[in-house]
Amino acid sequence: MAQTVETTQKYLPILRVTVGWMFFSAFVRRTINVPAKLNPHSSAYVGGKLITFLPHAWGPVKGVLLWLLQNPPLLYTFLIMFTALEAIFGLFMMLGFLTRPSGLILAGLAWGIGFGGGWLGSTCVDEWQIASVEGAAAFMFVFTGSRWLSIDQLLYKKYNKGIKIWKFNIPLW
Amino acid sequence: MEKEVALALLGFLIATGMTLWLYQIDFQGLGHLTNWSKTVGYCLEGTKLFTNGTLFLQISRVDGPDTYGGFIVLVQVLYPNGTVVYQWNANQLGHIPKSDIHNEFSLHPAHSTGFALCVPLGQNATVILNMPFNISPGTYIVKVYDANGASAAYGQKWEIEVQAES
16 A cells, blocks of 8 residues: 555656646736736736626625725735735645645635636636636645655655644644 | 545545536536527616617626627617617717716726627626607617627527616
């Protein structure tokens, strides 16, 4: 069994780096490729995307979207925060650093989008597929961690019980 | 070991549950599957008509692709029997002054393109249109057509019954 786990870990980077890049590249697109996406005065501003989510967004999420759209400074803060989370935890996922908590946050982002814009997609049921697959993939790493081609494997060698908070050992890697 | 099995099953149930729940919420995938992005759709809820001939067309774009507009090329005011009282054609709708279009959201505004009235997905706009004559009080139907020739989508007609108010 121990041998199997060890072997399985070696195949996880196949998925891990791609999952991380899906999120990290969103940050790259908005800051390097097309910086106008984060400019509220540009027609490329990603804030406008949230309007397109509205018609068939899930009830509770629709309320949040409306609230953000009616408060432009708040919308801007939200977009910056969302982009920052994608950048930080996307990068962490690729590096295999704090893989478990990163997986949890990325799964939250993916599934969260699924409740808002998940109904979009004129070719296939596109956004739902993105949200579900990325969500499940990121969530899987909460349980597997990463023990190969990762920073976590080094941390694990040194602190194999994780971080001790009060009397609990929290396995962050 | 027992604990590990429980944890693995929990993770499996959460991820699979999210996938199917989203499928149902986004597309009614477990019932009558509907992809709302395939073709444009509008809603005219809130439209008002006045006896002085002014129409407050309340139009929201509720279906269709997110990256491309919906293009309204004909707005009709009809008697309940279907005869036309007055209608605005593509050329008129393509040249509505900005001051007569009030958008709920400042981003992605509805606007005249020169060829049609463009309504981006999710936008909800009040468009003020004027008939060159007065109309008598009573019931009328307001109806719109997209450039694709349709006046309905997903079982929803793009028309609404209104009472002319003075």
